[in-house]
Amino acid sequence: MLPRSPTLTAMLTLAGLTLVGCAGAEPAPPAASPASDGHGAVDGATEMSEPPLAVVTIDPAGVVRQLDLLDETVAELGDVPGTSQASTDGRYVFADGDEGVSVVDSGRWTWDHVDHFHYYLAAPAMLGDVPGHGAATVATTLSSTTGSTGVFFAGSGDAVLLDTTAMSRGELVERFRLETDPHDGMVVPIGSYALVTQPQGGVAASVSVLDEDGMPVPGATADCVDARGTVTTRVGAVIGCADGALLATLVDGAVELERIPYPDGTTAPPATTLEGRSGRPTVAGLAGNDAIWLLDTRERTWTLLPVDRPIVQATAIDDDAQHVLALAADGRVLVIDGATGTLLSQTESLVAESLATDAGRPTLVADQPRAYLNGPAEHVVYEIDFADAARISRTFETPTQPALLAETGR
Known part of the structure; x- marks a missing residue:
């Protein structure tokens, strides 16, 4: 059974947040660009001269295999039975199963330093499971060694923010786990914050900004009806809405939300x-x-x-x-x-x-x-x-x- 978590709706009410419009934002530096002095290095990893590309596959029995695209060798990494979908941030593979999300560390990643890159190779590992019920939506940043990773379970409404830095050390650490009403929602990390969907009538209707401890940022909420689909780009974190997209960028250390509507008259x-x-x-x-x-x-x-x-x-x-x-x-x-x-x-x-x-x-x-x-x-x-x-x-x-x-x- 999952531990009882704070209810996000109650937290938002206590914080006095209301739905507000999205302020425009000037183009900013990449919201998800790493800032560590380590350039993506971790203990036990070897820096490479080119990206150590591979393809990870999961078969119907849950067997995880990794095909090295440079030398074409295949390694069997472990098992994730009952997996229905998988996603990745370029290093970790998140396998959505019956009772949660299994995290596989491929041991391969690229550190994006905007004007240049660093490439690393380490031993792969099965990191463990993030428990939860229902289909999971995973949202990542452009860094596999810093920041956070979001996991949202539609069946239970649990919004989980994982510590990506801890994952790079082989640990699964939850920065927060909050309860919302069950819905197809998401937790989208950006810098030291996270965007979390709020439902209305069982459908995601708005997005609120929380800090990494799960506390709402006053006034930082925006409408996003039927929020579905998220990705982090060079510019910032994006969430799809029924009328367009919500773009979150970091400006002077704070999250700014900007609406990008579909063209007028589109059907x-x-x-x-x-x-x-x-x-x-x-x-x-x-x-x-x-x-x-x-x-x-x-x-x-x-x-x-x-x-x-x-x-x-x-x-x-x-x-x-x-x-x-x-x-x-x-x-x-x-x-x-x-x-x-x-x-x-x-x-x-x-x-x-x-x-x-x-x-x-x-x-x-x-x-x-x-x-x-x-x-x-x-x-x-x-x-x-x-x-x-x-x-x-x-x-x-x-x-x-x-x-x-x-x-x-x-």
């Missing part, structure tokens, strides 16, 4: 997930099944890109060529020009069987200059050179179904 469905290459300002989300929303958090603008066929996932590369990738319902990967919406290239149908069955969920992961796609039913992981006419650069066969996929080391 396209809102994005409920936001995905993109790590550390870039632009992210993408589905606008129904035949269009893509692009959110440029630096320019505070949305762009709608129609697609000529049904799609099931979209992600932004945000490179000089403005590539956007989409996974079509027929199993093809599409490479789209993010400025014009033009289809630049496409693969053959790679994961049609997986999309047509319940073998697992194909996931398209964007990096530079490659993308990765798992085919659970096909028992393969594809590496795609999207800048070279969507060429399949490598195909990795797997001993079991790679039901879930995450890239680590970036």
Whole structure:
């Protein structure tokens, strides 16, 4: 049984917070940029000359394997039975199971120092479980060795903020655990603060800023009806809302909330997930099944890109060529020009069987200059050179179904 936690609604009432509008914010330094003098180093880690990239897969039995993309060796890391979905911050893989979230340390990460990077390799480890009930939403920053990580359990309404610095030492430490009414919510870390959704009628309706001890920041609350989907970009932390997005940035050590509305007159469905290459300002989300929303958090603008066929996932590369990738319902990967919406290239149908069955969920992961796609039913992981006419650069066969996929080391 979970320990009894403070009720966030009561805390907000005691703090006298009310829903307020979002103040505009000038562009700020990257909200999630690490500030430690250690440049991401931890005891036992070796600094590398290039990112130690890998792909982590989880099969239906819960076996976690890590494929080293440099030497193509495979290591079995452990077991996370009952896993239904997985996410990553580039180092840790968070596997959502029946009774909580299992945390896997891949032992690979990149320290983003804005104008340069440091790369590290350490021994992988199974860190343990964060208990909770119902589907979990995990929100991370751009740092795997500092700050916090948010975990929200929809079934119980528990909002948990983990100490990421402690995780880098092999420990799972909760900065706070608060009770809210059950809903599809989230805890989104930013600097030494966290954004936590507040429900109304069982649906997330607003977002409040809390400090790392779980105490509300007076006056720091904003409307965000049907809040769904979150990502941290080079600019700040983003939460999707029914009418656009809420962007949180750090300005003079405080959190400022800014609304980025959808264009006037739009009839396209809102994005409920936001995905993109790590550390870039632009992210993408589905606008129904035949269009893509692009959110440029630096320019505070949305762009709608129609697609000529049904799609099931979209992600932004945000490179000089403005590539956007989409996974079509027929199993093809599409490479789209993010400025014009033009289809630049496409693969053959790679994961049609997986999309047509319940073998697992194909996931398209964007990096530079490659993308990765798992085919659970096909028992393969594809590496795609999207800048070279969507060429399949490598195909990795797997001993079991790679039901879930995450890239680590970036």
